[in-house]
Amino acid sequence: MAASVALGRCAQFRAGHCLRFVRNTRPRQDGDRNLDGFRRNGQGVFSVPEQELLIPGCRNSVVVHLHDLNKISVLCGAADSYKLNAVNDESEILVIGGGAIGLATALALAADGRKVRVLEARAIGSGASHGNCGTITPSHAPPLAAPGMVLQAMRWMLTPGAPLYIKPRLDPTLWRWLLRFAARCNRKDWRASALGRAAILNDSRARLADWVQRHGLQCEFVEDGVDYVFRDPQNFERNVRECEQLREFDIPSEAIDGRTYLASEPALKEGVTGVIRFPGDARLRPDRYVAELARVVRARGGVIEEDCKVEAVRSDAGGARVLTSRGERRGREVVIALGAWSPRLTRSLGFHLPVQPGKGYSITYSRPSLVPKRPLSLRDRSVCVTAWDSGFRLGSTMEFSGYDTSLNETRLGMLEQAAREYLHEPVGATVEERWYGWRPMSSDDMPAIGRVPGQRNVWLAAGHGMLGISMSAATGQLMADLITGREPAIDPAPYSPSRFA
């Protein structure tokens, strides 16, 4: 529904309306702002996400005030060169999956004034987004699919306690995934993936800080960096060399020798040969982050349905029908954000998404009295240590054992064993949770963000692997940009699901 509003009049719109400005005569001038689309082609479309927007191009300027979530007034000055249309879009966007990716997408859409409904099979944040390590790491831009990784993985398969384990089994989907992964383990593809990962990680890192401030997210977010700690000098040297390439991707680092580091970090034992600090990294408490995303989505008028399992998606001319355990839901657009479960739903749409569950474990404790000042990546053991005011977590390991729901005691034991090697106080007094989660591992270690191939109204935001929390804010924004047809904040091409079609 579209309604024209004569300039110079005062009109009211509801949140979720989209205001479209069409240029009549006057060209853009210096000082005009907030309408990038306008600059591109003389015509801009945007919804009403801000408290106040200055609409450029009118001689005495046009000001839009957002009085509350439901009402805005458009006050027009002597704006002789623009025609103002309000396009009323009341239909809902359905987001399937209430993990960090689904909720970040819902938040970006809701902040844009769109009506959103999140459908979650269990409770929000009950998948991989719950017990992960909560580090925000542009430093992890290099993908797992690297030259030499195939040989390394084969060696690890024969090494008990190795950080990566592939359970041998006759599963054609797994073998197809492994072959695709192996084909990417070359210099050229490594670089392409690293560039794509760095772009989304850097955008996400900056956007997350903005979201925390703008939406008041209480999630123990701290921007102090992350330290990679080494006891093995050769591994340290190898990683220091890799930092040269990271600088190319705008990811700064600082190498610190073991002695100097230990002098300022009493939580660590002797034997550290070197540390690489990534000052641009950060951390948060992921379960709180997810709960806070949900709070903001609801505050912005979004609906979150828990215990609502989606069985199938059927697209039609006007959007899509979603069949759930609680009945049918309709959406103009549908976003599939099911993490490791995503291939199950996309398959019913004729699209085979190469994502495997990469199982990882964590143990959460009460906070020990002596904890490291920053999150640590214990590189020789591939174990992550994160301390928050509210607790302490050891996490890691990558196991390709399908959708296996058991807690492997050996793997959990490896976490504590690694922590004992490095830390004076490796565990807290009380174990609060022993957990596993399925990382959604795509075969090229890049997320799939964009339209599901062959579908007009069904979108995908999945396959974030080891970095879903780190990439969540950028993914949410990119998804909102693509759905609303706005100029995307980052180039979406590297993440397009069509690369797998």
Ligand SMILES: Cc1cc2nc3c(=O)[nH]c(=O)nc-3n(C[C@H](O)[C@H](O)[C@H](O)COP(=O)(O)OP(=O)(O)OC[C@H]3O[C@@H](n4cnc5c(N)ncnc54)[C@H](O)[C@@H]3O)c2cc1C
């Ligand atoms: C041990 C470990 C440590 C990690 N550490 C970090 C870290 O430090 N930093 C980082 O950035 N990332 C980390 N990760 C990765 C990160 O946890 C994931 O990439 C991220 O959580 C994926 O988010 P998601 O929303 O895509 O998936 P999920 O969080 O798994 O969400 C998917 C949701 O879909 C729901 N669902 C499933 N099927 C259906 C259905 N049919 N209908 C409706 N809903 C359904 C599930 O219940 C779930 O809530 C770690 C992962 C692990 C396992």
